[in-house]
Amino acid sequence: MTITQRTPVSAWSRWPIWTIHAAWLWSAIYAVLGVFWALGGTGFPFGAGDVNAEGQGTLLAEATAPVTGAVMAALGAAGVVVGWAMSKRAERPRAVLLLFGWGMAVLLVLVLPEIRALTVVLFPLVFLMLDKMDWPMVNFLVLMAGGFLWAGATLAYQRASRSACAHCGRRAEGGRGRAEAWLLRRGRTLTYVAAAAPWGYALVRLAWVLDLPLGVPPEFLRQLESANGGAGAKGMELVLVGMCAAGSVLTVGLVRRWGEVWPGWVPGLAGRPVPVAFPVASAGLAAVGVTAVGLSWARGLPEFVANGLTVEIEGHRMGPIFGLPIPSFLVWGVSLGLSALAYYYRRAGHCVHCRTAPTESTME
Known part of the structure; x- marks a missing residue:
């Protein structure tokens, strides 16, 4: 009898799978939070609720819970649908799924955090910014984490949906684009x-x-x-x-x-x-x-x-x-x-x- 030894598979090596599910779950959580804040729930992290926003960016300085919460709920719900479609390797509408996925990644990682994005770069010195590490700041870091998840999920779907390896992007015949x-x-x-x-x-x-x-x-x-x-x-x-x-x-x-x-x-x-x-x-x-x-x-x-x-x-x-x-x-x-x-x-x-x-x- 021949015994086949299997190489252990690390969690990281399975990123094309779990990033899609994680992006789906992240979107669901923020959809619920959006509804909660739109209905008057506490802890809204933008606008007047962001007391340390001065010098960090002005994009969300005037945000209000009813409007912003509703937008978050809509984007979160759409993310759930798109994430489900990506997990099923849906062939159509491929362009729409890719546009939404990359759009979410850019929005969450590059646009919304503004100056706060430097926190990611200066993470080894985060102890110098503990006085700024309030709930709004943590929320922006979670938003950026969601953006990275969407980037990974969209990249995996983009590769797999064109019959390429989700890990390296190469096709079976070899070579790259x-x-x-x-x-x-x-x-x-x-x-x-x-x-x-x-x-x-x-x-x-x-x-x-x-x-x-x-x-x-x-x-x-x-x-x-x-x-x-x-x-x-x-x-x-x-x-x-x-x-x-x-x-x-x-x-x-x-x-x-x-x-x-x-x-x-x-x-x-x-x-x-x-x-x-x-x-x-x-x-x-x-x-x-x-x-x-x-x-x-x-x-x-x-x-x-x-x-x-x-x-x-x-x-x-x-x-x-x-x-x-x-x-x-x-x-x-x-x-x-x-x-x-x-x-x-x-x-x-x-x-x-x-x-x-x-x-x-x-x-x-």
């Missing part, structure tokens, strides 16, 4: 763009540290220092500059050998392969936070352009360079996300689920 091949060809260029983009923000902040009123009047810098204890304001600006510089350097690792094999100065890991998931997840989360902030800032861009590339803030007239961080963050976030995806495709080997490998036409 045009988008993946394009990323592999342009990955290096995108990476260098992502490494350069944060300096559009960092150089402005560094100038302020050096008391150079770049894009702002001198009075603004004096007001900023007096409101933040002088040295404290400059210290925070230096931290922001340092984070941009560190992000720029680490981004280059996506196309360098030390981004694939741990360098000699890393104790205990030198010479070992860098797990693909580590740089992909790190760069991906950073891209999410940066893009969300850029989109939040970009809502003021039309007014900024209409006023001749100037804007008045607290009585101070800001110049054109003041708006440089807006396109800087948008370019940074998008190019970083694409660079991380190109890195993943470049290092992906045989898929243990479908047993296929990339073809030569998709490699650099």
Whole structure:
């Protein structure tokens, strides 16, 4: 008698299945919460219920429970239907299901969180933000988690519904689509763009540290220092500059050998392969936070352009360079996300689920 040994299947390896069910359940929960809040239930986390919203974004600042709750209930109910259809691998209406799934992912991850999305990027320093970790803040994190679930569910459905492996996206005959091949060809260029983009923000902040009123009047810098204890304001600006510089350097690792094999100065890991998931997840989360902030800032861009590339803030007239961080963050976030995806495709080997490998036409 032949005994067949089965390879243990981890929960993570089953993500194409459980993300769809989790997105379905998440939508059902928020549909119920939407009805509860629309009918006057307590704990509404937006609008007047978000007491720490100042400086975090204005998109939901005027939200009211009856209207917003009803919208949440409708989207949640639609999510239940779409999630059920995805779980059944419904062939039609495929375009509608994909549009809803990706739309929910973008809405929940990149649009609604606004400045709060940086919490995901700065999660290792979350202890510095405990005073802001109230129910509305936790709710935004749950919303973002739901967005990630919808992204995973929609990606799995998109692949499976075109007869490709839900895990790697390859078809049985091998190879990838045009988008993946394009990323592999342009990955290096995108990476260098992502490494350069944060300096559009960092150089402005560094100038302020050096008391150079770049894009702002001198009075603004004096007001900023007096409101933040002088040295404290400059210290925070230096931290922001340092984070941009560190992000720029680490981004280059996506196309360098030390981004694939741990360098000699890393104790205990030198010479070992860098797990693909580590740089992909790190760069991906950073891209999410940066893009969300850029989109939040970009809502003021039309007014900024209409006023001749100037804007008045607290009585101070800001110049054109003041708006440089807006396109800087948008370019940074998008190019970083694409660079991380190109890195993943470049290092992906045989898929243990479908047993296929990339073809030569998709490699650099």
